[in-house]
């Protein structure tokens with residue numbers, strides 16, 4: 149009698165707690181997608197283990213309201229040959245897989261299902277094949293970079309559907325075909341950045357690209373195969389700041405209207421076949437970098453804008469048919485640093501006046517200059533191959549030697565000079581493992597690599613962009629200009645207060661760098677391509693602890709009054725590290741296919757495959773001494789896995805086996821259930837005509853046994869209340885948070901198990917029914933117990 153009163157009271161509490169409790173566990177579809185990734189990609193973070201990505205903070209994963217909204221996995225050394233089942237992360241907003249050179253494969257069309265994506269970064273991986281048309285369905289995107297992969301084929305016109313897009317970077321691939329417009333890129337009215345450097349795009353530049361609704365600031369199509377004119381429509385886009393059309397096959401005259409683009413700072417038109425007059429740039433007051441080398445302009449005197457552009461730092465006009473003399477006041481432009489006018493027909497006397505700009509380098513080699521009149525000996529000047537240097541380099545005259553690039557040496561003031569064991573000395577004199585890589589700039593407002601002030605600005609700007617992260621210092625070094633006029637630097641980022649960064653920090657650093665939400669004076673946008681990081685700090689805290697205390701052992705016996713029973717066992721420690729992919733043996737996907745032959749791969753969320761052999765060994769050939777219960781379904785055995793974990797094995801007997809499809813469904817269902825108040829599935833065996841489910845083993849048996857005094861455990865009232873709340877939480881999870889929802893239908897004291905700390909766990913889903921299952925509404929095992937109508 150007493151027993152029934154107690155159970156009644158527990159029921160009331162269960163009901164109340166059910167109403168109150170609020171929990172936030174990972175959505176099961178998201179969990180499935182991440183688990184599928186785990187089985188197809190290598191080198192995912194070691195803490196991608198345990199039952200819940202959102203609650204356990206898997207590295208690189210961020211959740212909002214139990215949905216995965218951000219996956220930032222830059223630079224983790226991940227490899228895999230498929231894009232993975234990412235498309236089911238339908239709430240994803242940020243996806244960054246950059247700098248994982250081991251990631252290959254094509255982008256599947258299903259990427260179009262990530263409807264909430266705002267940032268897509270796949271920089272510096274090894275993806276190949278065409279960019280899927282479905283990319284046009286990602287309507288929320290504001291930033292895409294697929295830079296530095298091996299994408300081929302056309303730019304899909306559907307990209308024009310991305311009306312919110314601001315940053316579009318497809319540079320450094322092998323894309324070909326025309327620039328798509330109408331439909332296409334002309335409808336990207338919010339785009340600020342078109343970065344298409346280093347591809348094989350062909351055809352002419354469509355005038356629609358510069359329609360009156362465009363707000364572009366950076367247009368970079370350098371190093372492609374574009375032909376035809378620069379369309380005069382470019383004059384519509386007054387916002388333009390950086391224009392790179394160099395290294396194509398453009399011809400025709402440069403449209404005069406270019407001169408009306410007053411915001412341009414960097415203009416690259418070099419290495420084309422442009423004709424006519426050297427363009428008039430007088431209308432560009434902030435222009436600092438000009439390169440129009442190697443075009444076929446008409447012969448002309450030095451244009452007047454040479455002396456009027458007060459912001460000019462860099463003028464590169466190699467091989468542009470300039471004739472006559474350079475006006476003396478050109479050399480006193482206040483910011484001038486680098487002038488390359490080699491291979492022209494400049495003649496007469498070179499008068500540099502009294503400029504004593506020590507930062508100025510002037511290359512006038514291969515011209516027709518006959519005389520020099522200067523007192524400005526501080527300028528670095530080369531007149532090699534001019535009549536004024538008849539003896540060439542051997543003449544010993546300083547300005548008759550070839551121009552050498554400036555360089556600088558930075559001395560640190562550390563007392564240490566080197567560090568032991570691969571560590572690197574930081575600018576602040578500590579030894580650690582920096583995160584390193586190359587910064588590859590699409591454009592810059594200077595070319596003088598010898599000027600350390602740019603370099604300092606770069607370091608300071610990056611350091612402040614990393615504010616809030618444990619970054620001690622930033623070092624940029626080894627500047628160089630590549631064959632396509634892109635400046636590169638080597639970058640080192642040093643950790644502060646420790647020897648190395650953890651994966652999360654590397655992912656964030658990479659994301660910040662490539663997202664470029666910060667300003668870099670004098671530098672244009674860039675790509676960050678890392679050198680793979682040597683030494684992630686092992687961020688998995690507490691993993692060791694669990695191996696001592698974790699193995700929670702218990703007993704569980706079913707079979708009291710009712711028909712069905714079950715016993716379930718426990719193992720409570722999450723197997724974080726020991727789960728060290730026990731090779732293919734633990735790949736149920738492979739095995740399943742070979743059994744089923746119909747390709748229906750089960751979506752297993754952490755459940756392991758066990759061989760019949762293994763389970764037979766640990767139960768002493770399913771001996772009676774290991775049997776801890778029996779019922780209509782079959783018997784339940786206790787066993788200890790080689791890892792030390794104790795499990796309860798539920799073995800179906802002949803006659804109560806399910807069809808393969810039903811068995812798969814049941815495993816899929818059970819393996820989704822992860823909650824501390826619900827008994828969880830450890831794995832299964834489906835081999836040699838056997839169907840077995842392996843559960844965690846629960847030490848203290850059923851609640852029924854404790855209440856009846858049978859187990860020797862005395863439950864005080866506060867313990868009973870806790871048991872009721874625990875059970876309620878478990879049920880709440882099953883009813884409301886599991887997807888699909890599960891109605892237990894047979895909750896009773898014998899289906900509530902107690903672990904060694906008297907935490908209650910709901911057990912026996914042998915009678916579970918899926919909610920919302922259209923059609924027949926299946927029952928996962930033999931139908932027995934309390935039916936509820938739903």
Ligand SMILES: *[C@@H]1O[C@H](CO)[C@@H](O)[C@H](O)[C@H]1NC(C)=O
Nearest residue numbers: 284285305306308309331332
């Ligand atoms: C996207 O663009 C293509 C062609 O530009 C068009 O046919 C298609 O209907 C658009 N799709 C959506 C979903 O708007």
Ligand SMILES: *[C@@H]1O[C@H](CO)[C@@H](O)[C@H](O)[C@H]1NC(C)=O
Nearest residue numbers: 407408428429430431432452
């Ligand atoms: C260059 O353009 C400016 C206007 O920006 C104009 O005043 C000047 O006359 C032009 N020079 C030549 C040589 O056409």
Ligand SMILES: *[C@@H]1O[C@H](CO)[C@@H](O)[C@H](O)[C@H]1NC(C)=O
Nearest residue numbers: 418419439441442464466467
């Ligand atoms: C101009 O062309 C020559 C010969 O192809 C090349 O060596 C030089 O680098 C080019 N100059 C520029 C500034 O691109």
Ligand SMILES: *[C@@H]1O[C@H](CO)[C@@H](O)[C@H](O)[C@H]1NC(C)=O
Nearest residue numbers: 207618650652653687688689
């Ligand atoms: C990585 O470091 C950050 C601090 O920068 C810390 O918040 C985070 O917990 C660490 N991650 C792991 C898995 O230890």
